Amino acid sequence: MVEVKPNHLIKVKRNQVFAFTMLSLAAALTVLILLAIVIYVMSQGLSVISMEFLLDSPKSMGAEGGIYPAIVGTIYLVGLVILIAAPIGVGTAIYLNEYMPDGRFKSVLRFATELLAAIPSIVHGMFGFLFFVIALGDYTGGWSILSGALTGVVMILPIIIRASEEALRSVSNNLKEGSLALGTTRWYTIKKIVLPLAIPGITTSIILAIGRVIGETAAFLLTLGGSLLLATTVFDGARTLALHLYLVAMETGNTEMAFGTGAVLIVLILIINLAATGLFKLLVRRFSA
Amino acid sequence: MKFQKEKNNKSNIEEGIVKVILFIMALSSVISLGLITFFVFNEGLPFMINYGITDFIFGTTWNPTDQVYGIFPMIVGSVIVTVLAMLIGAPIGIAVAVYLVEIAPRRVAKIVKPAIQLLEGIPSVVIGLFGMVVIIDLLRRISRGPLSEYLPAGYQTGYSVLAGVLILAIMILPTIISISADSIRAVPQEYKEGSYAMGATKWQTIFRVVVPAAKSGILAAVILGVGRAIGETMAIIMVVGNSVQIPIPGWETLFAPVRTLTGNIALEMGYAGPEHRQALFATGIILFIFIIIINSLTLLLRRRRT
Amino acid sequence: MTNQKESNAIIEIEDLDFYYNQTKALKNVSLDINKNEVFAFIGPSGCGKTTLLRVLNRMNDLIPKTRVVGKVQIEGHDIYDPNVDVVQLRKSVGTVFQKPNPFPISIFDNVAYGPKAHGIKNKKELMEIVEESLRQAALWDEVKDRLNDSATGLSGGQQQRLCIARVMAVKPEIILMDEPTSALDPIATLKVEELINELKQNYTVVIVTHNMEQAARVSDKTALFLNGSIIETNETNQLFTNPKEQETEDYITGKFG
Numbered sequence: 001m002v003e004v005k006p007n008h009l010i011k012v013k014r015n016q017v018f019a020f021t022m023l024s025l026a027a028a029l030t031v032l033i034l035l036a037i038v039i040y041v042m043s044q045g046l047s048v049i050s051m052e053f054l055l056d057s058p059k060s061m062g063a064e065g066g067i068y069p070a071i072v073g074t075i076y077l078v079g080l081v082i083l084i085a086a087p088i089g090v091g092t093a094i095y096l097n098e099y100m101p102d103g104r105f106k107s108v109l110r111f112a113t114e115l116l117a118a119i120p121s122i123v124h125g126m127f128g129f130l131f132f133v134i135a136l137g138d139y140t141g142g143w144s145i146l147s148g149a150l151t152g153v154v155m156i157l158p159i160i161i162r163a164s165e166e167a168l169r170s171v172s173n174n175l176k177e178g179s180l181a182l183g184t185t186r187w188y189t190i191k192k193i194v195l196p197l198a199i200p201g202i203t204t205s206i207i208l209a210i211g212r213v214i215g216e217t218a219a220f221l222l223t224l225g226g227s228l229l230l231a232t233t234v235f236d237g238a239r240t241l242a243l244h245l246y247l248v249a250m251e252t253g254n255t256e257m258a259f260g261t262g263a264v265l266i267v268l269i270l271i272i273n274l275a276a277t278g279l280f281k282l283l284v285r286r287f288s289a
Numbered sequence: 290m291k292f293q294k295e296k297n298n299k300s301n302i303e304e305g306i307v308k309v310i311l312f313i314m315a316l317s318s319v320i321s322l323g324l325i326t327f328f329v330f331n332e333g334l335p336f337m338i339n340y341g342i343t344d345f346i347f348g349t350t351w352n353p354t355d356q357v358y359g360i361f362p363m364i365v366g367s368v369i370v371t372v373l374a375m376l377i378g379a380p381i382g383i384a385v386a387v388y389l390v391e392i393a394p395r396r397v398a399k400i401v402k403p404a405i406q407l408l409e410g411i412p413s414v415v416i417g418l419f420g421m422v423v424i425i426d427l428l429r430r431i432s433r434g435p436l437s438e439y440l441p442a443g444y445q446t447g448y449s450v451l452a453g454v455l456i457l458a459i460m461i462l463p464t465i466i467s468i469s470a471d472s473i474r475a476v477p478q479e480y481k482e483g484s485y486a487m488g489a490t491k492w493q494t495i496f497r498v499v500v501p502a503a504k505s506g507i508l509a510a511v512i513l514g515v516g517r518a519i520g521e522t523m524a525i526i527m528v529v530g531n532s533v534q535i536p537i538p539g540w541e542t543l544f545a546p547v548r549t550l551t552g553n554i555a556l557e558m559g560y561a562g563p564e565h566r567q568a569l570f571a572t573g574i575i576l577f578i579f580i581i582i583i584n585s586l587t588l589l590l591r592r593r594r595t
Numbered sequence: 596m597t598n599q600k601e602s603n604a605i606i607e608i609e610d611l612d613f614y615y616n617q618t619k620a621l622k623n624v625s626l627d628i629n630k631n632e633v634f635a636f637i638g639p640s641g642c643g644k645t646t647l648l649r650v651l652n653r654m655n656d657l658i659p660k661t662r663v664v665g666k667v668q669i670e671g672h673d674i675y676d677p678n679v680d681v682v683q684l685r686k687s688v689g690t691v692f693q694k695p696n697p698f699p700i701s702i703f704d705n706v707a708y709g710p711k712a713h714g715i716k717n718k719k720e721l722m723e724i725v726e727e728s729l730r731q732a733a734l735w736d737e738v739k740d741r742l743n744d745s746a747t748g749l750s751g752g753q754q755q756r757l758c759i760a761r762v763m764a765v766k767p768e769i770i771l772m773d774e775p776t777s778a779l780d781p782i783a784t785l786k787v788e789e790l791i792n793e794l795k796q797n798y799t800v801v802i803v804t805h806n807m808e809q810a811a812r813v814s815d816k817t818a819l820f821l822n823g824s825i826i827e828t829n830e831t832n833q834l835f836t837n838p839k840e841q842e843t844e845d846y847i848t849g850k851f852g
C-alpha cells in the first residue's frame with residue numbers, strides 16, 4: 001500500500017469540494033440566465049398584452065396597435081410546414097430504418113440529413129428566396145406563406161427525420177420479428193406494431209419542430225415578405241410573431257411593443273415544451289397500458 | 290406452386306407502392322441539400338470568381354454602392370465573436386453537463402434539464418431583444434463611464450463584440466450541454482468502478498476517468514457549438530452594431546461594433562440589386578464552407594471513435 | 596424426382612451452408628424432418644441451432660449480409676427460389692421465439708393479429724379462431740374473462756402460450772420453437788411441454804433446446820449440432836441411450852458444452 005499522508009487526503013477532499021461548487025455554480029448560472037430572460041421579457045411584455053393587442057392590426061409599422069396578422073401568419077405557416085414536413089420526415093425515417101439495407105447509399109442519405117441540419121437558417125433563407133420566391137414565384141406567389149413554408153420544410157426535415165428514426169429504432173426487434181414471422185408484410189408490421197409504438201417519440205419530435213418554426217426568423221425574413229396585412233391565402237405575404245418582433249425592434253425601435261410580442265412567444269414556447277413532455281407521457285401510457 | 294409470389298395479391302401491391310413512395314420521400318434530404326448547394330453556388334460562385342476570390346475574401350472594404358465587395362471584416366467579425374463565445378460557453382456548458390450527469394441530485398436535475406430544454410426553445414429574436422435592452426444598456430454604461438477615455442467614440446454605444454459574445458455563449462449552451470451530457474452518460478460504469486476501487490474520490494474519477502473517456506463526444510459538442518455560433522443570425526444582428534470594420538486589436542476589440550457574415554446577408558438581401566445580391570450569395574458560400582469543414586470534423590471524430 | 600424413402604419428409608435440407616458476412620455458421624447440413632413429428636435440435640451454445648431454425652422460414656433474410664448456399668425444401672418446394680413469397684412461406688411456417696414477445700395490445704388482438712393481417716374481418720369468425728387457438732394453447736380458461744386486457748400483463752408462461760396461440764391462429768403446418776421454455780419457470784415449462792405433445796397431432800414441430808431432458812421428453816427425433824455441423828441425427832431415445840458418435844456421447848454425458 002502506498003502511504004497516504006493525512007494532509008494529502010485533506011487536499012484531495014478540498015479539491016473535490018471546490019470542483020463540485022464550481023460545477024454547481026455553472027448549472028445555477030444557466031438556470032439563472034434562463035430565468036432572467038423569461039422573467040425580464042414577461043415583466044416588460046405583459047403590460048402590453050391585452051385583448052386588443054392580440055386581436056388588432058398593427059399601426060405605424062407595428063409601433064402601435066396589435067399583432068393579430070402575425071398570429072394568423074404564424075398559425076398558417078406552422079400548419080403548412082408541419083402538414084408537408086411531418087409525412088415526408090416520418091416517411092423518410094421509416095424507409096431508412098425499416099426498408100433500406102445498410103450500405104453506402106444509406107450513409108450518403110444520413111450524411112445529407114446531418115448536413116442539412118447543420119446549414120445555418122440564413123442559408124436556408126437565401127435558398128428559399130432564390131428558389132421558392134424567385135424561380136418558382138409564379139406558383140408560390142413570390143414572397144408568401146407558401147414560399148416561407150417550403151423553406152421551413154427543408155429546414156425542419158432533418159429534425160423530424162432524426163427524432164423519428166430514434167423513435168422507430170426504440171421499437172424492439174423482437175416485436176417486429178414476431179409480427180413478420182406470422183406472415184405479415186413489412187408495411188403491415190410497420191402500420192400495426194412499429195408506428196403505434198413510435199408515435200410518442202414522433203409526436204414529440206413534431207411538437208418540437210413546431211417550436212423551431214415558431215422561433216425561426218432568419219429563414220423567413222428572406223421568404224415571407226414581412227407583410228403587415230392579414231393573410232387570407234397561402235399565396236399572400238405575411239410575418240410571423242418572431243419576424244414581427246425583429247422588425248418592430250429594429251425598424252421602429254419600439255422595444256415595448258417588441259417585448260409584448262416576445263412575451264407571447266415565450267408563452268407559446270412554454271406551452272409547446274409542456275405539451276411535448278405531457279403528450280409523450282400520455283401516449284406512452286395509452287399504448288403500453 | 291405453394292409459396293409462389295402472386296403478382297396481383299393486394300398486400301403485395303400495397304407493399305410495392307408504399308416502398309416506392311417512402312423511397313421518394315427518403316430522397317428529400319439529398320435533393321434539398323443538392324438544390325441548396327446548387328442555387329447558392331450558382332448564384333455566388335461566378336461572381337466570386339469574376340471579382341477575384343482573394344479580393345473578395347481579403348478585401349477590407351464593403352461598399353455595394355461603389356461595387357466594392359470585400360468581406361474580410363465580416364469574416365473577422367464572425368470568427369472573433371464565435372471564438373470568444375466558445376471560450377465562455379464551452380467550459381460552462383461542459384461543466385453543467387458533468388454536473389447534470391454525475392453530481393446533481395435527482396430533484397435538482399429534474400429542474401435543470403427542462404430549464405435547458407426551454408432555453409434551447411426560446412426564439413433567438415427574444416434573446417436578441419433581451420440583449421439589445423439589458424446587455425447593451427449595461428455595456429453602454431461601462432463604455433461611456435469608466436472606460437470612456439480609453440475607447441473611441443464609435444466603441445461606446447454598447448453594441449459590440451462583447452454583447453454578441455455574451456448572447457452567443459448563452460445560445461450555444463443547450464447544444465453543448467445536451468451533447469456532452471450524452472457522451473458522459475455513455476461512459477461505461479466499469480471505468481468508474483475501476484477508479485473507485487483504486488481509492489479515487491468522485492472528483493478524481495470524474496476528472497481523470499469520466500471526462501477523458503467522453504473526450505471525443507465533448508469535442509463533437511464543442512464543434513457543433515461552433516457551427517451553431519457561426520450560423521446564428523438574428524440575435525447577433527440585434528446586438529453587435531453591424532458596422533463593417535476590423536476592430537482595433539487589443540482589449541478594445543471587445544467594445545468594437547462588428548458585422549458577421551450572417552448579419553451581412555440578412556441585413557442587405559432585402560434591398561440588394563442583382564450584383565449586390567450575387568455578392569451576398571458569395572458571402573453565403575463562405576459561410577457554407579465553414580459549415581462543411583466543421584461537419585467534416587465531427588464526422589472524422591465519429592469515425593475515429595468507432 | 597422425390598425419392599420414395601423420403602416421401603414423408605415435409606422439410607428436406609440438402610448440403611446447406613450459411614454465412615453471416617464471411618463467417619460460416621452452418622456447414623454442409625443435410626436433414627429430413629417428417630410430417631407430424633417433433634424434431635429437436637440440441638447442441639452447445641453458438642453451434643448454429645437458431646441459425647438453422649431461422650433458415651426454415653427465412654427470418655435470416657432480415658439480417659443484412661447473410662447468405663444461404665444449398666437447398667431447403669418444404670413440401671417439395673425450394674423455399675429459396677426467387678419466386679417464393681416469404682410472406683406466404685411464413686404463414687405456413689410459424690415461429691415461437693425464445694423470449695415471449697406478445698404485442699403490447701390486448702390478448703384478443705394478439706391472437707387475432709395474424710388472421711386479420713391475412714384478410715379475415717368478420718368479428719364472429721375472428722372470435723372463433725381466437726377461442727380455438729387459445730384452447731389449443733391451453734390458455735383459454737386462464738384468459739377467457741380478460742381477453743381485452745393487455746397481453747403484457749400476463750405471466751411469462753402465459754405470454755409464451757399466448758405466442759403459441761398467436762402462431763396457431765395463422766394455421767401453419769410447421770411450428771418452429773427456439774428454446775420456448777428457457778425464460779419460464781418449471782411449472783410453466785411443463786405446461787408448454789404438454790402442449791407440444793398435443794401439437795404433433797396436427798403440426799410438425801421443430802424445437803431448439805438446451806435442455807436434454809426436455810428433448811427426451813418431447814421429441815421424436817433429435818439432431819446434435821457442433822460448430823455448425825450436424826454430428827448425429829437419430830430417434831431421440833436412440834440418440835440418448837445409444838449414441839453412435841463419440842462426440843454425441845461426450846455431449847450427453849456432459850463432457851463439454
Ligand SMILES: Nc1ncnc2c1ncn2[C@@H]1O[C@H](COP(=O)(O)OP(=O)(O)OP(=O)(O)O)[C@@H](O)[C@H]1O
Nearest residue numbers: 615620638639640641642643644645646647658805
Ligand atoms: N446476427 C448474427 N450476425 C453474425 N453472426 C451471428 C449472428 N447470429 C449468430 N451468429 C453466429 O453464428 C453462430 C451460430 O449462432 P446461433 O445463434 O445459431 O447459435 P445457437 O446454437 O442458437 O446458440 P444458443 O444456444 O446460444 O442460442 C454463432 O457463432 C454466432 O456467433
Ligand SMILES: [Mg+2]
Nearest residue numbers: 644645646773
Ligand atoms: Mg439460439
